[in-house]
Amino acid sequence: MTTAIVLGVESSCDETGVGVVQLSGDGTVTLLADEIASSVDEHARFGGVVPEVASRAHLQAMVPTVRRALRTAGVAPSDVDAVAVTAGPGLAGALLVGVAAAKAYAAAWDVPLYGVNHLTAHIAVDTLEHGPLPPALALLVSGGHSSLLQVSSLVAPLHPLGATIDDAAGEAFDKVARLLGLGFPGGPFIDRAAQDGDPDSVRFPRGLTGPGDARYDFSFSGLKTAVARHVEALGRQGITVPIADVAAAFQEAVVDVLTAKAIRAATDRGIDILLIGGGVAANSRLRALAGERCAAAGLQLRVPRPRLCTDNGAMVAALGAHLLAAAMPASALDIPADPALPITTSLVGSNGAYLENKGAAL
Amino acid sequence: MLVLALDTATSAVTAGLLRLPAAGSPEVLAERVTVDARAHCELLMPSVCSVLATAGVSMRDLDAVVCGVGPGPFTGLRVGMVTAAALGDALSLPVFPVCSLDAIAYQAGSGSPLLVITDARRREVYWARYDESGARIDGPHVDRPLDVPLAGVSRVAGAPGVLGLPVVPPQYPDPAGLVAVVAAAVRARATPGPLHPLYLRRPDAWEPGPRKRVTPV
Numbered sequence: 001m002t003t004a005i006v007l008g009v010e011s012s013c014d015e016t017g018v019g020v021v022q023l024s025g026d027g028t029v030t031l032l033a034d035e036i037a038s039s040v041d042e043h044a045r046f047g048g049v050v051p052e053v054a055s056r057a058h059l060q061a062m063v064p065t066v067r068r069a070l071r072t073a074g075v076a077p078s079d080v081d082a083v084a085v086t087a088g089p090g091l092a093g094a095l096l097v098g099v100a101a102a103k104a105y106a107a108a109w110d111v112p113l114y115g116v117n118h119l120t121a122h123i124a125v126d127t128l129e130h131g132p133l134p135p136a137l138a139l140l141v142s143g144g145h146s147s148l149l150q151v152s153s154l155v156a157p158l159h160p161l162g163a164t165i166d167d168a169a170g171e172a173f174d175k176v177a178r179l180l181g182l183g184f185p186g187g188p189f190i191d192r193a194a195q196d197g198d199p200d201s202v203r204f205p206r207g208l209t210g211p212g213d214a215r216y217d218f219s220f221s222g223l224k225t226a227v228a229r230h231v232e233a234l235g236r237q238g239i240t241v242p243i244a245d246v247a248a249a250f251q252e253a254v255v256d257v258l259t260a261k262a263i264r265a266a267t268d269r270g271i272d273i274l275l276i277g278g279g280v281a282a283n284s285r286l287r288a289l290a291g292e293r294c295a296a297a298g299l300q301l302r303v304p305r306p307r308l309c310t311d312n313g314a315m316v317a318a319l320g321a322h323l324l325a326a327a328m329p330a331s332a333l334d335i336p337a338d339p340a341l342p343i344t345t346s347l348v349g350s351n352g353a354y355l356e357n358k359g360a361a362l
Numbered sequence: 363m364l365v366l367a368l369d370t371a372t373s374a375v376t377a378g379l380l381r382l383p384a385a386g387s388p389e390v391l392a393e394r395v396t397v398d399a400r401a402h403c404e405l406l407m408p409s410v411c412s413v414l415a416t417a418g419v420s421m422r423d424l425d426a427v428v429c430g431v432g433p434g435p436f437t438g439l440r441v442g443m444v445t446a447a448a449l450g451d452a453l454s455l456p457v458f459p460v461c462s463l464d465a466i467a468y469q470a471g472s473g474s475p476l477l478v479i480t481d482a483r484r485r486e487v488y489w490a491r492y493d494e495s496g497a498r499i500d501g502p503h504v505d506r507p508l509d510v511p512l513a514g515v516s517r518v519a520g521a522p523g524v525l526g527l528p529v530v531p532p533q534y535p536d537p538a539g540l541v542a543v544v545a546a547a548v549r550a551r552a553t554p555g556p557l558h559p560l561y562l563r564r565p566d567a568w569e570p571g572p573r574k575r576v577t578p579v
């Protein structure tokens with residue numbers, strides 16, 4: 001193979017993302033386009049993503065976003081060599097729009113289709129910025145997920161070590177932002193407010209960090225309640241809530257637990273690379289603290305730039321390119337969109353039968 | 363002209379390949395209609411490929427796509443519409459929208475007033491009324507079956523059984539009906555109207571009320 005062009009489609013939540021990447025003969029994957037149409041503003045007043053609103057927006061945005069991505073990439077449709085799409089996990093109705101569109105493009109262009117796992121794609125996107133990925137420990141944190149995963153290869157099943165037992169990290173950011181009267185989605189608003197706050201002003205609880213607690217699992221529900229209690233107590237005393245301080249103290253509690261557990265998992269497993277992905281990886285304090293702690297622990301830290309951490313089509317295209325490079329069999333045109341696609345399945349085969357490559361490229 | 367027809371507005375997943383002659387009715391070269399309300403995404407593209415293969419026609423030979431735009435339950439409806447839109451874009455083909463109820467009405471034939479209804483779930487139906495010439499005179503709407511006006515209607519097509527009127531086929535939009543409705547525009551290579559879904563309902567979404575306290579007042 002000389003070079004190949006892969007188009008990636010993402011529609012698992014509220015972003016219609018289409019990315020275009022180029023796979024070179026030496027396995028390098030280069031980003032050519034990363035176009036996004038977001039319906040986030042339509043959800044803001046509901047305080048969370050409304051699935052039907054997101055699905056409607058995907059239908060309207062899908063073809064225009066594909067066109068824009070091809071134009072930005074300077075690629076003719078006839079130059080596309082494979083189409084990759086998020087097959088799950090995510091919102092059922094939203095996923096369907098992307099999967100159906102990707103099937104149609106792949107069939108019309110007569111190129112292979114790769115139905116991929118959204119979470120694996122969050123990891124694969126890092127190769128666009130930092131090159132090939134050796135075995136690593138991945139911390140995936142977003143509005144829907146908080147997981148610790150052992151990654152041997154992008155074309156092998158991921159090995160889950162731990163996950164949240166209640167709220168996802170991003171969900172906690174959304175809920176606390178709402179509590180503090182900040183906007184949706186909460187992450188960027190908390191991050192901004194916390195810049196002027198004192199993270200030590202309150203010591204909020206660190207969930208599941210006791211000696212007998214699950215080593216690699218997370219819990220953010222108690223933290224969210226503790227913040228609510230604190231805010232209500234201030235209200236009762238007639239004290240104005242110091243939003244910056246509360247935001248900073250909450251954020252510190254989240255990123256403290258995330259980084260501590262991720263580094264512990266890497267150290268336990270003898271892995272020397274920590275990769276952080278997902279929307280919450282755009283958080284500036286998480287990036288800073290992870291940097292300090294990785295340096296102290298002698299780990300290499302890899303975090304994509306913020307734009308690539310949040311949902312996008314480039315990450316799907318990047319994973320598609322790695323699957324193509326590994327000569328993985330394409331997905332059949334009868335694949336479902338699977339809202340609960342297991343984290344161990346990176347590539348969906350034909351209807352009901354999931355491909356799980358046992359590590360050909362290890 | 364070779365026309366691909368798609369519809370996913372009902373529990374039928376419909377794909378057909380038709381030859382549209384310069385005059386007269388479209389001729390079905392191959393069609394595949396599978397009734398499965400839960401597998402639109404799984405079934406549609408394989409059905410498209412299968413009808414093309416059966417007829418020995420390549421995607422590149424197509425001249426137009428015709429797509430039912432509902433009304434229909436949202437999730438399934440979008441599968442057909444985004445498929446049609448993406449095929450149209452990828453193959454540089456015009457995509458002609460058709461009200462899915464009109465396709466049923468066309469196949470039910472003219473001659474006497476007709477009501478077309480399809481299942482809207484949640485104990486409601488989508489409906490439209492047609493006069494004896496076959497022209498749509500009311501609808502499409504979504505309502506409870508009891509609220510559908512029946513005065514002057516002598517027969518019903520679609521997903522009947524609820525209204526006690528004489529039932530005529532077809533039950534689902536079929537490829538020939540879909541293409542027949544827009545045959546003139548397809549033949550004239552007219553610029554199609556926008557491909558907008560007929561949802562007829564607003565999304566379920568509520569703005570959050572005041573937050574619940576976690577500490578007792």
Ligand SMILES: [Zn+2]
Pocket residue numbers: 118122142278279310311
């Ligand atoms: Zn994500």
